[in-house]
Amino acid sequence: MPPRRQQTKVLCVAEKPSIAKAVASHLGGGQVNTHNTGNRYVKNYVFQYNFPAWGECEVTMTSVLGHLVSRDFESRYNNWRACDPSALFEAPIQTYIQDDLKPIAENIKSQARFAKYLYIWTDCDREGENIGDEIRQEALKGNASLSQPNRIFRARFSNIERAHIINAACNPVTLDDAQANAVYSRIELDLRIGACFTRNLTLSVQPLFHQHFGNREQGLISYGSCQFPTLGFVVERYLRVRNFVPETFWTIKVMHEKEDIKVNFRWARNHLFDRMPAVILFERCLAARIARVTKVQTKPTSKWKPLPLTTVELQKCGSRFLYMDSSRVMTVAESLYTKGWISYPRTETDQFDGGMDLRALVQKQTQGGPWAGLAQALMNGGFSAPRNGRNNDKAHPPIHPVNFVEPTQLDAQERSVYEFVVRRFLACCSEDARGSKTDISILYGTETFNASGLVVLARNYLDVYKYDRWTSSQVLPDFQEGEVFEPTEARIQDGKTSPPGYLTEPELIALMDANGIGTDATMAEHILKIKERNYAWVQPRGRRPQGNDGDDEAESGGEAPPAANATRGRRGRGGARGRGGRGGGVEGPGRGATTGVQEFIPTTLGVALVEGYENMGFEISLTKPFLRKEMELKMKAICDGQRTKAEVVHETIEQYRDVYVRTQQRLNVLRDAVRKYCLGPIEAHNG
DNA sequence: GCAAGGTC
Known part of the structure; x- marks a missing residue:
């Protein structure tokens, strides 16, 4: 082979090693040399590739491991008591690279030295754009000439299929500074606000525990824009369960037996909370004596196969079907x-x-x-x-x-x-399940009642997706429109509304998802965090009201719940045991006093924190998801070029500074809540 | 001793 001219060198950097490896194998076409770097996970892949814009190049493909740069306050702010926590709203922030990531930064710097182009292959989301900016800055340290125009690009890709990757390699775009800046503002705000409120909360509330319990430990009491709303969801449901007052309702039951089949008809009004009207309507039914079939409709129906699997859905299904919590x-x-x-x-x-x-x-x-x-x-x-x-x-x-x-x-x-x-x-790649559904309506007196039956005709995806249930119900006897009959049985029945269950993990994840609390990668961590911080704990949800059946004692014995009398002095009936009926999931294999689903109960501390902040009466609540949503909107505005990072950071900090000042003014509200819930009656501490 | 976001 004739000696080559000095080849153009391209440095490619991905967000994680798996992408670097996949891209290298697609572009390198089996001719890839692999070199170790100073980090055990990160490798350099060297190969030739002919980029349409740059011709035949020598490519080094490597990666980082997520964010490269860390940020924290200067060390003089490390001592919690050396400054007021609110100083953290404006304290200088330093950037640094953690020791274990230094070899990765060094690798980028040295590989950039002889590169003519830097090609960034981070994930195509906001964080990826930001990580791309971190990579760019590191590469520039090694090779300033990369700052010339048209030297730094990024790849746009959403999966690692060969054709898709090759297409991305041939169509470089530029980094989106707006997205990177949106993330820089999030990083700064989360750090300043989280650190400030955490120190304030710990320093002002922790001493109450120490005074009361002597040396008993009460660890850190933290605030974060994700962990607090997560706790807020748990507490909100808990209070709804605890404050639940059952209501009596009345309903009309109609049953008719035909062809040896008993058909139960449901009242179209479902139930009424006043007895008198229910009785009057029931008497009209009896007076009419005869019911008339007003509708018989049989039509095909289907149960849709599930959607392709996302992280949130995986976590929800894990709790429901696999007996694992989200972090597991x-x-x-x-x-x-x-x-x-x-x-x-x-x-x-x-x-x-x-x-x-x-x-x-x-x-x-x-x-x-x-x-x-x-x-x-x-x-x-x-x-x-x-x-x-x-x-x-x-x-x-x-x-x-x-x-x-x-x-x-x-x-x-x-x-x-x-x-x-x-x-x-496989379920996603199967046909929907098919069935036939029959709806029957009858008019009885002035009232309409309905019954329906389902026949499953083709299970299709259900065969492989054993987690879904869809079964034929009882076959309905043959009814004709216009047919009249005297119902075999009709009676009025009363019942009581039942409380919702405590929040389950799938429900919590759904709430976080819907409110933009955390990302797919971090939701499980926030849930873990409120447990670690002693704000909430979990127990297996009982399928039946407690005390029934008694075949599974072990389930309730394991964990020692913290003081359970969190609702001392609150109104509302006791008896609100967790049983919601919703979110049921699949039957456990063969037995089952409990489903695999865990339900979340706040600790006294968790309730006190939420109630304490709520009672301060701010129009924007720290325990509700709105603030996080607002932050999300501001980040969007930065991405769309409508606002700058500096504006958003400044405005948001001022907003929180205001909350902080007012928190300080009303600190006793918070302390009172802690005394009330965690330390016994309020009268005991009145000095 | 703080947050949330990447990733291993």
Whole structure:
């Protein structure tokens, strides 16, 4: 081979090693040299690639491990008592690179030295844009000439399919500074506000515990823009359960037996809370004696297959079906991901990209596992394109299996998460379940009553997705429109409304998701945090009211709940035991006094914090999700170029400074709440 | 001893 001219060098940097490896293997075409770096996870991949804009280049593909740069206050602010916490609103912030990440920064600097182009391959979301900016700054330290125009680009990609990656490689775009700045403002605000309120809360509330309990420990009492609203959801539901007052209602039950089948009709009014009108309507029914069939309608119905799997959905399903809490599910999913069995587990996307070869992924699942035959059936013509959800983060595809692994090679938890991911994916590629639904309405006196029946005709996706239930109900006897009959039984019945259950983890995740609290990657951490901080604890949800059946004593014995008398002195009836009926999930295998679902109970401290802040009467509550939502809107405004980072940071800090000042003025409200809930009656401490 | 966001 003739000696080459000095080749153009391109440095590519991804957000994580898995992307660097995947991109290198697609672009390098089997001719990739791998080199170690100073970090055990990060490798450099060297190969040739012919970029349309730059010609044949020598490419070094490497990565960071998420954010490279850390931020904290200067060390003179480390001592909590050396300054007022509010000084943190304006204290200088220093940036630095953590020791374990220094080799990664060094690698970028040295690799940038001889590069003509820097090509950034971070995830295509706001954080990715920001991480891209961190990478750019590091590369510039190693090679200032990269600051010339048209030297730094980023790739736009949302999955690591070969064709998609090659397309991205050939169509570089520029980094979006606005998005990067939105994240810089979030980082600064979270740090200043979180640190300031945490110190203030700890320094002003912790001493109460120490005075009261002597040396008994009460750790850090923290505030964060995500953890506090998370706690707020838990407390809100708890108080709703505790303050629940059952109401008596009346309903009319109608039953008719025909062809040896007993059909129960539901009252169209469902129930009334006043007895008199219910009785009057019931008497009209009796007076009429005869009921007339007003509608008989049989029509096809279907149960839709599930949407492609997002992180939030994985966490919810983990709680419901797999007996794992959200942080456990994520840990297991990450291990399956790093082993190469499933795709990246942190995604908001519930749409598969048109370019993905889904059939090839289904084919891999025909190799084994209890679902092999069902996967084969999809290959034999059963395949149906997945539904599209509404979310696309443009950074990652939905969670799906990327390779087949014998379930026996996995530990128990990995096996159940892997099985779930596979079954969910195969369900997405199956047909909806089909059935036939019959609705019957009757007019009895002045009242309408309804009955319906379902016949499942084709289970389709349900065969592989064992987590969903859809079963034929009792077959209805033949009724004709216009037919009249005298109901076999009609009676008026009273009942009581029942309280909602305590918040379950799937419900909590859904609330956080709907309110923009945390990201797919961090929701589980916030939930863990409110447990670690002793703001809330969990117990398995009982399926039946307590004391029933008594075959599962062990379930309630494990945990020592903190002082349970949090509602001392509150009005409302006792008896509000957690039983909600909602969010039920699948029956446990074979037995079951409890579902796998955990429910969240705030501790006395958790209730006190929420109530204390609520009682201060600010129009914007720190425990409600609005502030976080507002921050989200401001970040959007920065991304859209409508506002600057400096404006947003300044305005938000002033807003919180105001809250802080008023918190200080009304500190006794907070302390009183803590005394009331955590330290016994308020009278005991009146000095 | 603080937050939330990346990632391993």
